[in-house]
Structure formats: C-alpha cells, structure tokens
Amino acid sequence: MKIQEEAKQVVQKAVKKMKSGGGIKQVIWVGAGGSFGGFYGANYFMHQESKTIFSNMYTSGEFIYAPPKSIDQNTLVVLCSMRGTSETIDSAKVAKNHNATTIALYVDESELVQICDFKIKYESLALDESRLERVNGSIGICIAMNLLEQVEGYKNFEIAMKTFDLLDHIYRKAVEYTIPLAKEWAEQNKDQKTIYVIGSGPAYGAAYVFSICNLEEMLQLNSPTIHSYEYFNGPFEVTDKNKSIFQLLATGKTRPEDERALKFEQRFGGKKLYVLDGKEIGLDDIEPAVSPYFNHPIFSSILNNVYMRELSYTTHESYETRRYMWKEDYK
Known part of the structure; x- marks a missing residue:
C-alpha cells in the first residue's frame, strides 16, 4: 500500500x-x-x-x-x-x-x-x-x-x-549530484571543530537535525543551528574568513531570508562558506504550490546520507561511535 x-x-x-x-x-x-x-x-x-x-x-x-x-x-x-x-x-x-x-x-x-x-x-x-x-x-x-x-x-x-511518488527519484538524483560536492566540502572541513548551520522556513528543521543528530551526535563536532533571519540579531558578529558556515537555501516564501544571510556571508565569510540550494537538489522539479513542504525530507536525507558520511570518511571518524549515548546512564 x-x-x-x-x-x-x-x-x-x-x-x-x-x-x-x-x-x-x-x-x-x-x-x-x-x-x-x-x-x-x-x-x-x-x-x-x-x-x-x-x-x-x-x-x-x-x-x-x-x-x-x-x-x-x-x-x-x-x-x-x-x-x-x-x-x-x-x-x-x-x-x-x-x-x-x-x-x-x-x-x-x-x-x-x-x-x-x-x-x-x-x-x-x-x-x-x-x-x-x-x-x-x-x-x-x-x-x-x-x-x-x-x-x-x-x-x-x-x-x-502525486508528489510523494516522485520523492525517491528526486532524492536518488540529488545523491549523485551532491556526492562530489560533499567530498570537496568534507576535505575543506576535515580539521574544523565548529560548523555553523543556517536555514529558515521549511528547511529550518533539516538544519536543526543536521546540527544535533549528524554533526554533534555522530561526529562530535560543535554545531550551532542559526535561523537565517536571527543570524542578523547576534550570530553574524562571529562571522569571519575562518568560520565554517553551511547555509541552506530553501524553496518557498522564506527564501529571501536565506538569500539575505548568504549575501552577508559572502561579503565577510571565507572559503569555508558552503551553500546547499534546494533548487539544485530537485525541489524545483516539484510543483511550486507544494514544493516548500518537501524541503525537509529532501534536505535531511541528503545532509545525513551524503554530507555527514563524507565528512566522516574524510576525518576517519566513524559516525557509528558515541561518547555517552547508549553507554552512560542519563535517564
């Protein structure tokens, strides 16, 4: 069924x-x-x-x-x-x-x-x-x-x-497209201890999961999640050319928030600024009326199964390891 x-x-x-x-x-x-x-x-x-x-x-x-x-x-x-x-x-x-x-x-x-x-x-x-x-x-x-x-x-x-029938095909194409990009990103960030993840609107949840589940839990890296608009209400003060910033560009009404953040990051950030654009990973293949609502599953799956894995392979740190989870009593 x-x-x-x-x-x-x-x-x-x-x-x-x-x-x-x-x-x-x-x-x-x-x-x-x-x-x-x-x-x-x-x-x-x-x-x-x-x-x-x-x-x-x-x-x-x-x-x-x-x-x-x-x-x-x-x-x-x-x-x-x-x-x-x-x-x-x-x-x-x-x-x-x-x-x-x-x-x-x-x-x-x-x-x-x-x-x-x-x-x-x-x-x-x-x-x-x-x-x-x-x-x-x-x-x-x-x-x-x-x-x-x-x-x-x-x-x-x-x-x-009908869009649910298209999701898996869009995702598989996005995996092929992003693997070489993720390898390059991982090489640039293999010695980085903190990676800022920024997004908004329909992609904010994917940014959050990438930070807490992929980078912090699986790879034990510091990873603040920042809302693209709230970036300008404090977090942008830490932006410099040495910071690693991972910016998500969502499709939908809130995209201008992401683009505004990116514009500033491009002015004051450095080579470790990375952009993952929903339009490049298949969200533009979905009808515009419903496309924003599929940002989360597509972004989250690519971030977990491509970007997190490639960073794990590059750093030689297994994403299966944990320091405390399932080992220490935290009930």
Missing part, C-alpha cells in the same frame, strides 16, 4: 473517532532528537495552510513535564520513535490521560505502539534502501496534508499526493 493511502486511512479513522467529541481542533507532534526534528515539515505545513486546526511541536521530555492545558478530546497527538524511546512512550501515556487521540510512527514495535490508538511503520532515513516517501519526516507531512484535506479541504491535495 502506498503511504498516501495508508496515511489517509489512519487519519480517516482518527477523524471518525474524534467526531462525537467535537472533532479535531489541534494537532501536536511529539518526539525526541531526529524523531522530533522530523516533524518540522508537518508543523510548518499546518501553520501555513490550516485555518482552524492549531498545530505545535513538543520534545517528549517537555510534553511529559509541561503539557499544554489545551490537550483534550479534540487533540490529535502524533508521536514518533524508532525503537521506543522511554520519554516518548511516557508522552503517549500523558496524551491518553488527557483523552487525546494518538498516532504512533515507529520502526521497531514497542510499548508506544501498544498505547497509541493508531500506528504507521516508517523506514529509517539512514538506510540507503529506504524509500524517501516512507521516512518519518515524509509520513508526518502526509498525515498533515490528509488531516487538512479531511477537515478543511486542501486545494493542492491531489498535486501533493
């Missing part, structure tokens, strides 16, 4: 379940690390397109300790965890205790799947054989689009659903 149809069926069941209690008034996206970051695309879509459904994101820990008072029978909570992170499981319990309806995104079955009302299995972004429309970020967007279509109507729904 295609992910479009699977997401449609799950959302239909959730909408039906919630109808007697007044219907869906808000959707909350919950996860930890890359599972949390993967929901940026879905949340961004809802903010841009929905008139009646409030949408927000919470890390699993914050959702446990400080859940919003608005959670009730009119709330849909979508939770993501690859293997069943304990805090995400506890977040599902909090959601259920507040009478919310829940959907679990998962790879390996865990207590999360047992607690939640509905479930969708996804494929790990980090595996080469995974199809891009089946990774967690893509499924989150598909859920959001189906939710909007069923509750309010979404005029570009059919175009968006």
